[in-house]
Amino acid sequence: MKVCVLGAGALGCAIGGTLAEAGSEVWLINRSKVHVEAINREGLLMRHADGERTVRVQASTDCHGIGPADLVIVLVKSFDTRSAIEAAAPIVGEQTVVLSLQNGLGHEDILAEVVGRERVLAGKTYVGGVMLGPGHIVAGTRGKHTHIGELDGSISPRVQRIAAEFERAGLATTVSPNILGTMWDKLLINVATGALSGITGLTYGPLYSVPEIEQTALTAVAEAMAVARASGIRLSMQAPRQAWEMASAGLPPDFKTSMLQSLEKGSVTEIDFINGSVVRWGEKCGVPTPVNRTLVAAIKGIEHRMKQGAQAA
The missing domain is CATH 3.40.50.720 (NAD(P)-binding Rossmann-like Domain)
Structure with missing residues (x-):
């Protein structure tokens, strides 16, 4: 092929x-x-x-x-x-x-x-x-x-x-x-670690060592799961912790999420297509997504700072 x-x-x-x-x-x-x-x-x-x-x-x-x-x-x-x-x-x-x-x-x-x-x-x-x-x-x-x-x-x-x-x-x-459900399953993985890794600058090893980060990740995934279910999406995962654990399974402690890699290169991220998707779908079906909305805002703030720095240079 x-x-x-x-x-x-x-x-x-x-x-x-x-x-x-x-x-x-x-x-x-x-x-x-x-x-x-x-x-x-x-x-x-x-x-x-x-x-x-x-x-x-x-x-x-x-x-x-x-x-x-x-x-x-x-x-x-x-x-x-x-x-x-x-x-x-x-x-x-x-x-x-x-x-x-x-x-x-x-x-x-x-x-x-x-x-x-x-x-x-x-x-x-x-x-x-x-x-x-x-x-x-x-x-x-x-x-x-x-x-x-x-x-x-x-x-x-x-x-x-x-x-x-x-x-x-x-x-x-x-x-x-059930490819739409499959896509949402993967989205949950990205929601669990992408933005949090980008905001903190942490690779998987230290990211998974901070209890407050874990709790925030679980809450963000729970919001996304609620949105998916309200939208009629069939998920394979039943609990937020599944997404959190699957995100790091088999990967080394120095592994970096794609969002962190983008920010380190000074590039804009895919936040609008990940946590941003959760926010948009949540608005459509009437499910609140405050944690995902906050993660989007934080990443957008980092991107804005990078843009200002590039313009100043």
């Missing part, structure tokens, strides 16, 4: 590198010329719990010259979804399937507007990744599941083929007949 990873940062490299190592034809697409050149020159260096290994994989800063893919995995930042899929026209052929594994809610609708709803699959992954340098990542794949599905809940041959390709590479993958 020919797979193009659109937005091959740490997570995209973890998934794409794992697929490539198992024999899939993989292209990693990332705007960073330094990152791409390092991968093409030296290979992708992946650090796992049991050591490091180098994977030979193709990389590019754009989609020209690659040709149509069987599968395009979308992992760009939420706010870049439309521009990225529009620029991906050269790799989207008549038989190409587009799979979003992004954090948060709402990306599938954006993708469908550009490539057609019939091409789009939804999914969520618990695989993790941290960028250590150009062409060098920490890959958290062991014990981390990926869930994919058709938007209409059907179990189609194409989604089964993709799941089989992932499984062959050692990426535990399930085809979900």
Whole structure:
């Protein structure tokens, strides 16, 4: 299977590198010329719990010259979804399937507007990744599941083929007949740790050592679960602590959430698509979300401070 990873940062490299190592034809697409050149020159260096290994994989800063893919995995930042899929026209052929594994809610609708709803699959992954340098990542794949599905809940041959390709590479993958519920399950994970890690600047080890942080996380997840249930979403989790514990399962103490990584790079975050989604859905169904609203405000404040600092410089 020919797979193009659109937005091959740490997570995209973890998934794409794992697929490539198992024999899939993989292209990693990332705007960073330094990152791409390092991968093409030296290979992708992946650090796992049991050591490091180098994977030979193709990389590019754009989609020209690659040709149509069987599968395009979308992992760009939420706010870049439309521009990225529009620029991906050269790799989207008549038989190409587009799979979003992004954090948060709402990306599938954006993708469908550009490539057609019939091409789009939804999914969520618990695989993790941290960028250590150009062409060098920490890959958290062991014990981390990926869930994919058709938007209409059907179990189609194409989604089964993709799941089989992932499984062959050692990426535990399930085809979900309840993909909206699956997406909310992953959202709960992001709600548990993303904003709190970004606000405090803590990696998972110290983050999980502060009781007050744990209690705030559990309350934020409880709000999100209440919103989901009021909206008719079928969740697999029954208690907030499940999301809190799943967020860190199998990951090292120095693991950084994507929100913390964004802030450390001086970039805006995906807060509007994560805790912000909880707030918006809560407003629609009449469920109060004060903790999530506060976390959104805090992250927005940090982003504003960074913007002011950049302008002053």
